[in-house]
Amino acid sequence: MARALGRVFLRHMSQASFPPTTLTRMTPAAATAVATGRRTRGYQDFPDAPRVLITGSLGQLGTGLAKLMRERYGRENVIMSDINKPPRHVLENGPFLFADVLDQRGLREIVVNYEIDWLIHFSALLSAIGEQNVPLAMQVNIEGVHNVLEVSKTFGLKLFIPSTIGAFGPDSPRNPTPDMTIQRPRTIYGVSKVHAELMGEYYNHRFGLDFRSLRYPGVISADTMPGGGTTDYALMIFHDALTTKQHVCYLRPDTRLPMMYVDDTLRATVDFMEASPDQLTMRTYNVTAMSFTPEELAAEVRKYVPDLEVIYQPDHRQNIADQWPMVFDDTNARSDWGWQHRFDLPLMCETMMKALLPKYSEAAIDMLKE
Numbered sequence: 001m002a003r004a005l006g007r008v009f010l011r012h013m014s015q016a017s018f019p020p021t022t023l024t025r026m027t028p029a030a031a032t033a034v035a036t037g038r039r040t041r042g043y044q045d046f047p048d049a050p051r052v053l054i055t056g057s058l059g060q061l062g063t064g065l066a067k068l069m070r071e072r073y074g075r076e077n078v079i080m081s082d083i084n085k086p087p088r089h090v091l092e093n094g095p096f097l098f099a100d101v102l103d104q105r106g107l108r109e110i111v112v113n114y115e116i117d118w119l120i121h122f123s124a125l126l127s128a129i130g131e132q133n134v135p136l137a138m139q140v141n142i143e144g145v146h147n148v149l150e151v152s153k154t155f156g157l158k159l160f161i162p163s164t165i166g167a168f169g170p171d172s173p174r175n176p177t178p179d180m181t182i183q184r185p186r187t188i189y190g191v192s193k194v195h196a197e198l199m200g201e202y203y204n205h206r207f208g209l210d211f212r213s214l215r216y217p218g219v220i221s222a223d224t225m226p227g228g229g230t231t232d233y234a235l236m237i238f239h240d241a242l243t244t245k246q247h248v249c250y251l252r253p254d255t256r257l258p259m260m261y262v263d264d265t266l267r268a269t270v271d272f273m274e275a276s277p278d279q280l281t282m283r284t285y286n287v288t289a290m291s292f293t294p295e296e297l298a299a300e301v302r303k304y305v306p307d308l309e310v311i312y313q314p315d316h317r318q319n320i321a322d323q324w325p326m327v328f329d330d331t332n333a334r335s336d337w338g339w340q341h342r343f344d345l346p347l348m349c350e351t352m353m354k355a356l357l358p359k360y361s362e363a364a365i366d367m368l369k370e
């Protein structure tokens with residue numbers, strides 16, 4: 001009941017214009033706690049924690065990052081947001097708001113009303129989806145970045161915008177690809193991410209904005225589905241192996257790409273955000289954990305599902321993958337702020353299988369019961 005009331009209050013507060021009372025200096029959750037005499041874990045037990053807003057948090061990475069950050073900074077200090085309707089478990093696990101990154105005024109309102117310190121800007125249209133709707137990709141990936149830069153500059157926020165292996169192109173060295181090299185991407189996704197890197201670094205030099213960016217490789221996760229990127233096959237092969245035992249791969253068997261298990265991606269993000277500015281010699285770093293091809297991944301998955309069949313039918317995504325790094329050089333991240341991956345290919349596969357197998361077994365048992 002208290003939780004339901006809290007939710008209603010939070011939604012109401014997110015839409016309201018606040019009078020200048022003490023309530024405006026608290027998150028709505030904290031204000032609820034004061035009004036009801038209840039202690040909130042987020043507001044009182046983590047007094048020095050940053051207050052974080054995550055945009056586009058209903059995608060592949062946002063829910064996991066919110067969970068990790070809530071463990072470290074307190075549940076009420078990490079606010080998820082998106083333009084989509086959240087599933088019930090998201091509403092039950094902490095604050096969630098509607099936030100369209102194309103609405104700069106709306107973002108300002110949230111930052112002020114919720115005393116935001118850090119902005120994690122996850123909203124984006126990914127590589128394959130971006131090519132299907134270039135005008136929308138330009139809006140979300142470029143205008144959206146302009147909006148978060150301006151809001152972050154105005155309110156002195158620490159701003160994180162992830163970049164990608166897709167920020168490199170056919171003229172970049174591909175094996176390995178260092179941090180500083182030619183970047184001439186040929187997808188709207190890649191172009192918009194280079195734009196974000198350069199604009200963030202410009203705002204850092206010009207206005208002192210604490211802008212930070214990691215170039216993520218393809219991210220593999222068991223809890224969430226991929227968002228339309230070129231590395232999605234590396235996640236879908238697990239689901240196919242555990243259902244039809246047949247995977248149609250849209251890349252050639254020898255297409256090598258850098259990859260990372262999601263736990264490493266999220267930990268890298270938090271470690272990087274917590275790094276002190278004097279540890280950073282750059283504002284945009286490559287990070288990676290492993291590089292593999294579809295046939296190498298299939299061989300590893302067959303250790304668990306020996307009769308997995310993989311059919312290779314390269315499509316338009318092959319052209320994108322052929323322009324991307326094969327092996328990422330992340331030595332600067334490792335030496336500057338201590339980045340270390342934990343998951344290699346065998347451990348990633350074992351972890352994915354352990355996470356997905358029970359889900360599919362439960363689904364199969366449910367079907368048999370019906």
Ligand SMILES: NC(=O)c1ccc[n+]([C@@H]2O[C@H](COP(=O)([O-])OP(=O)(O)OC[C@H]3O[C@@H](n4cnc5c(N)ncnc54)[C@H](O)[C@@H]3O)[C@@H](O)[C@H]2O)c1
Nearest residue numbers: 056058059060061100101122123124162164216218219227
């Ligand atoms: N997942 C990966 O493999 C990967 C790799 C490299 C970089 N990245 C970057 O990490 C970030 C998060 O990636 P992801 O995989 O979670 O993405 P995703 O595509 O799964 O999620 C993106 C989210 O942005 C939201 N969004 C779209 N338009 C919006 C708008 N106008 N306002 C607010 N939200 C909007 C969508 O509703 C969606 O929930 C992105 O910036 C992406 O470029 C991801």
